[in-house]
Amino acid sequence: MIQLRGSRALHDRLMRASPWVTILFASATSFSVYFCMYAFRKPFTVATYDGLVFGGTGVQLKTALVLGQLFGYALSKYIGIKFCSQLRRENLLVAMLGLIGFAQAALLGFALLPNAWKVAAIFANGLPLGMVWGLAMRYLEGRRATEIMVATLSCSYIFATGAVKDIGHRVLEVGGVDQFWMPFWTGLVFLPPLAVSAWLLDALPQPDLNDQQERSQRSAMTSKDQWSFLAHFSLGLILLSFIYVLLTSFRDFRDNYAADLLHELGLANVPAIFTKVEVVSAITIAFTLAALSFFRHNRHALVATFAIMLTGVVMLGGTTLLFRAQWISGLNWMIFIGLGSYLAYVPYTVLFDRIFAATRASGTSVFAIYLIDSLGYTGSTAIQVYKDLWKAEQSRLEFFQSFSLTLAVVGFVSLWVSGWYFIREERLAREADMLAQPTPGLGNQPAADTTY
Template sequence: MITKVRSILENSPLTLILVGGLAAFSAYFSMYAFRKPFLAAQFQAVDGWHIDFDFKSALIIAQVIGYTLSKFIGIKVVSEMPSEKRALSILLLVGLSWLALVGFAVLPAPYNLIMMLINGLPLGMIWGLVFAFLEGRKSTEVLTVILSASFIIASGIMKSVGTWLMLTWGITELWMPAISALIFFPLLALSLIGLSCLPPPSIEDELARTKRVPMDKCARKQFVKENFVCLMFLIAAYVFFTALRDIRDNFTTELWQELGYGGQALIFTLSELPITLIALVIIFAMKYVKDNYRAFFLTQTVIIFGALLIAISTFAFESNYIDAVSWMILSGMGLYIAYAPYGALLFDRLLAAKRFAGNAGFIIYLADSAGYAATLSILLAKYFVFDTQNWLSFYIQLSYLTAFMVCVFIVGSILLNTFSSNRFSAQQVTA
């Protein structure tokens, strides 16, 4: 059946986009059910937890440690993964994360903390494995628009699902994460079948975006050596976005409570919908930029715009020009306008512009490993250095810092690629 469907998709670009986009969206959306619902719980007065440290915060740190380790492992695993093993690998990795959630519910505190670390350990590789099905195509922007919608809206939806299970069905905080995940397991399985049906990039795709192949250690070293300074600028900016995004994502409940909107399950979802729409329209528009170097440059300009929107909206909120909901929407819009293009198209276009035979998963995981290591460091700093500061104040200060540093690094990248003697050749990179 898969062979027959693949043949149909090879001869119908529109059908390929519909099937591939929906399957990728569903796969990554489902993964969030295994990662995020626990954030909807408060975990106050947990039996067996006698340490003078917030239990939920300990869970977040444990999962982030696992997720960060996963990103470092993914540099090798994702970049070297053969295409025929991707779907099964995703299923096994997500299955392991679910078993960890069951272990979290069964084991008493504090021993269940290790289960949350194990939960995060396999999930950090899912984005790269899903994105690998889509990269290197002329339709990559369209496909990744659909994929990117998943991680923008999924977190809010999964927290709403978790809240709904606890409030409506009386599911305990400890079992809610495993039950939330189980609900989405059939959708994950169906989506992996869909991804397995996708044909590899065509010859036309390879001419436009370069051939995508697994990268061994030598290929990875060569790419980094040739593009070291450019990668440092881009990854440095990405580090700040990742930290800000993860703080916002992990502590949305606390932020909304401090803003006066606690206990409203739908606030997570409704606030993310306009953010999703605007961010995805911008990514989709890049499809019409055929020249890979020009698309790479324009994407960096969009990133700067997103950073400025974060700073301006935060200043407007602090100055009482806009209310809390408007600020969360506008600052989130700026964050995702800038953050989403990294995994969706910036590195894909960089690879195409350089005409380097490899895969974008390697670059994504270089950036992700640095980003989540920084996130972990910032979390620890918040708890042990800035422990008296509330999350709202901390998030506001981090927003300003992120906006400033991102502008510095991205401007540096643009200047480097504009004036460097090794600048891309526009004649070689037209898609």
């Protein structure tokens, strides 16, 4: 009861605070929640598990562990399509803390269970974690400043993916902790700050009337709402989903095998190398997404968002060609390849928020994001298996370079066509609203909202 009263008191203070205080509060607490979540997900990838294979399959144990968590994470996204979009607002905090507790318990199992069962434990670890982002996003969407808040949320996982690996590396090297116990102890360190951050985030007030007028009201979706949305936007969703599968696979491959790629590039022993590689991307993405909030017209925002994503895929191909020609160093290539992938990948979060606002679709953008996220992580698991079973003769660095060039070409075409589609849908929705307005002199019926 004390915690609930404390949360209500903070909620009331935020209701009376200026909009910028609310923005900064939401940005800081959501950043902290998702940053801490990565401490339960990524540190295990720092260990190399050299010389260990998964049973008699010939698959390296690290690959099996990466795949195990990816399978759990992908399944979590499928569950999240309904769970995150249909969960009531008052249940978000309990759900978030329960998911994190389950993930930490799985890391304990990862440490204690025999090797034959460690893949099952890491699968169980990934199973709840894929839904944490959707619960955090539910607090932020549908606001005039959603892009600023999502910028910090996105910045958190870009920065966290390097920072928690560096912390895990220190636990291994300095603390002398066994590689199978390291993920549990790293997660334990982050458990208290995550719980406090989630409790604070839960005090965030709902979007106000001005938010709802400009970005449309957001609510839990019924199954009928979900099927209606899919049927109406099927072509655009198919195109966006296709490129998102490739982007997720690319980002995950780079993330999970960063230690291996850096080793091949001769950069593995550079101090805090993981953070150095990611910090440029984190800062750039944060400012880029925040800038999108200044587009008051949803059509202009859609154009700008697709332009950013197209820039990202062009950067993937261009910097890879420069690296192959030895015009840039391996470190600069890893930095720019990360920036390019994030420029194409991260804006999906605000893209769907704008699509809902521009087309006046009812429901929550979390549904659309989780739909393509589930497909994305399914594709990511397929890429991991494809590399080990059909491209085993290639090093991970060689495979990654080829992947970069393919994604640049396919991604540019897919994003260009899908951008045209959704900008056209925005125009059709705007014209429908104009037709729905009452004719002057025929009464004082309320006009449909035309804030675009």
